[in-house]
Amino acid sequence: MGVFDPVIELGRGLGETLRSFFFEKTVTYQYPEQKRTVSPRFRGRHVLKRYDNGLEKCIGCSLCAAACPADAIFVESSENTDEKRFSPGQRFASTYEINMLRCIYCGFCEDACPTEAIVLGDNYELSFTDRRQAIYTKDSLLEPVKTAEMLTPRKVEAGVYTRSVPEMQNPTD
Amino acid sequence: MTKQVTVSINGISVTVPDGTLVADAAKMAGIDIPVFCHHPKLEPAGMCRMCLVEIGRPMLDRATGQVVMENGQPKIQFMPKLETACTNRVSEGMVVMTTSDKAVDGQKGTVEFLLTSHPLDCPVCDKGGECPLQNLTMAFGPGQSRFIYDEKLHFEKQVPLGELIWLDRERCIQCARCIRFQDEVAGEAVLGFDERGRSTQIISLSEPGFDSVFSGNTTDICPVGALTTADFRFGARPWELKAEASICTQCPVGCNTTLNTRREAKSAGDIVVKRVMPRQNEEVNEIWLCDKGRFAYHYTESKKRLTRPLVRKDDKLARASWDAATKLAAENFVKYKKDFVILASGRLANEDLFNLKSLADHAGGTAIMYSDMGGGDITALVGVGQGTNIGKMGKGDAILVVASDLYQESPIWWLRVKQAADRGATLIVANPRETKLDKFAKFVIRYAYGDEVKTINDLSKKSKIADEFAKAKNAIVFFGNDGLGLNGSSGLASACAALLKETDHIGKPNNGLVGVWQRVNDQGAWEVGFQPEPDLEKALKGKAVYIVGADPVGDDPALAKALKGAKFVAVQDILETATTEIADVVFPAQAYTEREGTFTSGERRVQRFYAAVPVKGDAKPDFAITSQVAKQMGVILEGSSVSVVFDILANSLDAFTDISYEKLAEVHGQWPIVGRGDLYYGGTTYENTQGLGVQLAPAAQSGKTVSIPKFRKEAALRPKEKELMAVPVNKLYDRGVTVNPAQLLEGRIGEATVTLHPSAAKNLGVAEGARVKISFEGVNAEVIVKLDDTISAGVALVPRSMGIAIHEPVAARVLSLVEGKVK
Numbered sequence: 001m002g003v004f005d006p007v008i009e010l011g012r013g014l015g016e017t018l019r020s021f022f023f024e025k026t027v028t029y030q031y032p033e034q035k036r037t038v039s040p041r042f043r044g045r046h047v048l049k050r051y052d053n054g055l056e057k058c059i060g061c062s063l064c065a066a067a068c069p070a071d072a073i074f075v076e077s078s079e080n081t082d083e084k085r086f087s088p089g090q091r092f093a094s095t096y097e098i099n100m101l102r103c104i105y106c107g108f109c110e111d112a113c114p115t116e117a118i119v120l121g122d123n124y125e126l127s128f129t130d131r132r133q134a135i136y137t138k139d140s141l142l143e144p145v146k147t148a149e150m151l152t153p154r155k156v157e158a159g160v161y162t163r164s165v166p167e168m169q170n171p172t173d
Numbered sequence: 174m175t176k177q178v179t180v181s182i183n184g185i186s187v188t189v190p191d192g193t194l195v196a197d198a199a200k201m202a203g204i205d206i207p208v209f210c211h212h213p214k215l216e217p218a219g220m221c222r223m224c225l226v227e228i229g230r231p232m233l234d235r236a237t238g239q240v241v242m243e244n245g246q247p248k249i250q251f252m253p254k255l256e257t258a259c260t261n262r263v264s265e266g267m268v269v270m271t272t273s274d275k276a277v278d279g280q281k282g283t284v285e286f287l288l289t290s291h292p293l294d295c296p297v298c299d300k301g302g303e304c305p306l307q308n309l310t311m312a313f314g315p316g317q318s319r320f321i322y323d324e325k326l327h328f329e330k331q332v333p334l335g336e337l338i339w340l341d342r343e344r345c346i347q348c349a350r351c352i353r354f355q356d357e358v359a360g361e362a363v364l365g366f367d368e369r370g371r372s373t374q375i376i377s378l379s380e381p382g383f384d385s386v387f388s389g390n391t392t393d394i395c396p397v398g399a400l401t402t403a404d405f406r407f408g409a410r411p412w413e414l415k416a417e418a419s420i421c422t423q424c425p426v427g428c429n430t431t432l433n434t435r436r437e438a439k440s441a442g443d444i445v446v447k448r449v450m451p452r453q454n455e456e457v458n459e460i461w462l463c464d465k466g467r468f469a470y471h472y473t474e475s476k477k478r479l480t481r482p483l484v485r486k487d488d489k490l491a492r493a494s495w496d497a498a499t500k501l502a503a504e505n506f507v508k509y510k511k512d513f514v515i516l517a518s519g520r521l522a523n524e525d526l527f528n529l530k531s532l533a534d535h536a537g538g539t540a541i542m543y544s545d546m547g548g549g550d551i552t553a554l555v556g557v558g559q560g561t562n563i564g565k566m567g568k569g570d571a572i573l574v575v576a577s578d579l580y581q582e583s584p585i586w587w588l589r590v591k592q593a594a595d596r597g598a599t600l601i602v603a604n605p606r607e608t609k610l611d612k613f614a615k616f617v618i619r620y621a622y623g624d625e626v627k628t629i630n631d632l633s634k635k636s637k638i639a640d641e642f643a644k645a646k647n648a649i650v651f652f653g654n655d656g657l658g659l660n661g662s663s664g665l666a667s668a669c670a671a672l673l674k675e676t677d678h679i680g681k682p683n684n685g686l687v688g689v690w691q692r693v694n695d696q697g698a699w700e701v702g703f704q705p706e707p708d709l710e711k712a713l714k715g716k717a718v719y720i721v722g723a724d725p726v727g728d729d730p731a732l733a734k735a736l737k738g739a740k741f742v743a744v745q746d747i748l749e750t751a752t753t754e755i756a757d758v759v760f761p762a763q764a765y766t767e768r769e770g771t772f773t774s775g776e777r778r779v780q781r782f783y784a785a786v787p788v789k790g791d792a793k794p795d796f797a798i799t800s801q802v803a804k805q806m807g808v809i810l811e812g813s814s815v816s817v818v819f820d821i822l823a824n825s826l827d828a829f830t831d832i833s834y835e836k837l838a839e840v841h842g843q844w845p846i847v848g849r850g851d852l853y854y855g856g857t858t859y860e861n862t863q864g865l866g867v868q869l870a871p872a873a874q875s876g877k878t879v880s881i882p883k884f885r886k887e888a889a890l891r892p893k894e895k896e897l898m899a900v901p902v903n904k905l906y907d908r909g910v911t912v913n914p915a916q917l918l919e920g921r922i923g924e925a926t927v928t929l930h931p932s933a934a935k936n937l938g939v940a941e942g943a944r945v946k947i948s949f950e951g952v953n954a955e956v957i958v959k960l961d962d963t964i965s966a967g968v969a970l971v972p973r974s975m976g977i978a979i980h981e982p983v984a985a986r987v988l989s990l991v992e993g994k995v996k
Contacts, residue, residue, distance in 0.1 A: 026320060026777075053605055059296060060407070060411045061297055061301075061410070062409075062413065063296055063298030064537060065413070066410065066413075074438070076409075076438050076439060077407045078407060078439075079406065089297060089330075090297060090331065090407070090867050091293075091297040091407050092332060094438075094439065095439070096440040097438075113298075114296045162329075162330050163294075163330075164296065164297040165293070165296060165297070166293055168764055
């Protein structure tokens with residue numbers, strides 16, 4: 001090994017740094033000011049979806065809770081009326097809780113859901129200062145609505161929303 | 174014994190009684206043939222076609238009638254098409270193939286067909302998770318359908334069939350199990366099919382809708398989610414529920430139940446009972462449960478539950494510690510030692526009653542049972558023998574029901590007695606008015622109120638009815654207190670016992686006397702030595718009273734007056750009642766859902782119940798409270814372990830010898846198979862894994878000589894002119910503290926009524942539904958008139974526990990009310 005070898009190695013290294021500084025895109029994100037976009041299949045914090053008209057998709061069937069390997073979900077259902085309607089059909093989730101400390105973000109709840117109500121979203125920023133805060137209730141999980149009229153529960157025309165599970169159609173393909 | 178035949182099912186050789194259905198024979202061999210309409214408790218119908226199998230029978234030579242042999246084996250001839258296993262009965266040499274390609278193909282086709290109009294809304298269906306259609310579709314279905322989704326037939330979603338049961342017509346697969354149950358088992362054809370073909374639907378034929386006290390059972394045997402209960406509507410998913418064995422506390426039948434519990438946010442995070450399901454015990458309730466047992470459990474979770482001991486301070490009840498409360502009670506009981514009275518009811522468990530009786534014995538007190546019915550000492554002598562099973566009674570046997578409306582008092586006994594009559598048993602119904610059992614009776618004896626004893630005594634004279642009763646292989650007598658008070662029912666019990674003894678129907682299984690008691694454990698109270706008191710008012714006046722599990726103040730104004738004059742009143746109950754309001758000390762007791770214990774049924778079967786939900790507040794089990802009070806009085810009673818109390822009880826009472834908690838928890842295999850794995854077959858009734866109980870042997874069976882106590886006959890009641898004889902009758906859904914909190918039953922409870930003969934009503938100038946005033950012995954009440962032309966004109970029937978204090982027949986005046994004023 002020659003006596004100048006370390007100097008050459010150092011120069012190479014610095015050259016690499018300079019090259020990437022001038023000619024490459026930076027990969028560092030200035031989190032939290034700058035947030036990274038996640039892949040479409042990313043499994044982050046859950047969201048309870050709504051139909052376009054604002055009614056909740058969740059019908060309180062508890063299948064997500066049954067599928068959950070971590071027993072993180074608790075659902076309790078009650079009966080809908082046209083005067084106070086939360087979701088289409090007869091049944092809605094009167095209590096919906098996910099314990100985020102238990103959740104392993106496997107996405108089984110998404111798979112089990114017959115109405116595509118629960119979806120693992122792109123929010124990965126979960127932090128708590130208390131165990132109780134880790135239990136997300138229905139209020140915090142539900143998707144926000146665009147207008148106040150779309151809030152649930154709300155009074156709807158009688159006899160329109162009679163089916164819990166969306167009408168099934170013959171596959172077209 | 175019936176002839177046994179050997180058949181081959183899927184190559185397994187099975188020997189079963191001749192005439193067994195192929196589906197049942199396969200079940201016995203552990204082979205599952207899928208069924209929907211078939212139910213082992215119902216007659217075959219062959220409606221759903223799910224059980225299609227290949228059946229072959231040995232070929233017979235037409236000329237000789239001999240079996241044709243081929244290679245030394247009988248030649249089997251298979252039918253060209255599939256046959257239903259639920260309608261074909263086994264015959265010698267039959268070969269059944271349930272998994273052949275042809276059979277599997279047939280079953281797949283049936284599932285596909287049954288699902289043509291099924292809405293597949295399993296996520297919102299209360300049956301989802303314990304649904305035979307779901308399970309069998311997964312196990313036997315084709316996996317996909319050739320039918321067009323858009324052509325599914327749609328009905329309006331769930332509609333109430335009555336207040337208790339909801340119907341979803343889309344989910345119905347027209348198996349007719351519910352209709353057949355109501356026709357064949359319950360004998361009340363209140364359901365039927367309407368329309369035809371694809372539009373076939375179940376309808377209620379009665380007014381009010383689904384008017385049967387057995388309606389809940391149809392939801393158990395419904396193989397789909399078409400029938401569900403209003404009580405459990407969207408309550409929870411079945412897989413989320415925990416199950417614990419219990420005993421129904423509503424009547425003396427002692428039906429085995431399972432309590433399904435779950436922690437609930439709606440109930441502030443408490444673990445609560447979500448539903449009551451029947452638990453199989455073929456010797457008690459088979460797989461059935463009446464609606465009262467199924468829906469009236471809500472009282473244990475009533476807002477009026479007592480949770481803390483209370484002590485009266487400055488004329489108000491204030492919270493106190495257990496020590497202070499028990500000490501105060503004990504001090505007063507010791508102070509008024511000569512006047513110490515314990516008043517307890519049959520709502521308590523055996524262990525509670527035993528401790529109370531021990532306390533009374535050791536502290537020199539009197540133990541009084543809170544009841545309007547006597548004769549429990551006699552049922553201990555000549556009660557039904559060990560090994561009794563009404564379900565096995567039939568041709569050649571006799572059942573006599575006297576002074577009892579079993580349908581209103583103990584529906585499951587009614588059901589089983591009715592079925593025994595269907596099987597050919599001679600049913601004799603003796604009652605002063607028409608009851609629902611009359612229709613199934615071979616003989617109906619109609620007597621006047623007051624002639625009960627005479628009617629029974631006449632059965633020892635020579636007559637057609639008497640002969641048939643005397644000659645019966647086995648005979649059971651059910652006696653009640655419908656139209657009778659304490660004295661009358663005691664006399665009746667004695668007369669019935671004498672009749673049974675005379676005709677040699679005592680001391681054997683399926684023979685003896687059964688009391689149709691007012692409460693679940695009245696028989697147990699008699700066993701440990703409690704006795705009712707004819708003049709309760711006198712017995713309570715000026716005494717230091719310890720009232721346990723009873724509400725005398727709420728039931729009777731006369732008793733309320735007597736208790737106001739008492740020296741000291743301690744009340745121990747699970748609910749706030751009118752009696753706790755006047756008490757000096759109140760002890761909160763645990764409900765039967767929160768603790769362990771045993772009850773003794775009317776058939777004298779001792780059965781265990783288990784703790785299903787956590788204790789409310791500071792409540793303690795009754796036996797422990799009694800032990801704590803006793804300790805402060807210087808009497809040592811076991812108070813920590815309920816099984817130890819039972820052991821002491823078993824050691825000190827002859828009838829309970831050799832019985833322990835372990836023995837009561839023993840089970841053996843039962844037929845039909847019900848429960849989790851076999852939902853499609855027997856329904857959602859729970860399998861019994863926690864104990865079938867032990868029937869006590871009556872004195873007559875233990876080889877003791879039995880002498881039946883005689884009762885002095887009281888002079889018959891003679892109402893004066895313008896007076897009617899008011900007689901107490903029993904009603905299933907009443908205002909009792911254990912029924913009233915169930916809101917679902919509110920409509921069925923209704924208002925207090927008085928039933929009059931049309932001519933008596935005419936004399937009063939009132940029509941059906943009119944309001945009248947009834948007054949007798951300090952009671953003044955407004956009631957609604959009902960008419961019944963099967964009773965005599967001189968009587969007025971007043972239901973018990975409907976807010977009118979009636980214990981025994983009394984002379985009463987009935988006045989018509991017009992706009993609230995006396996006419």
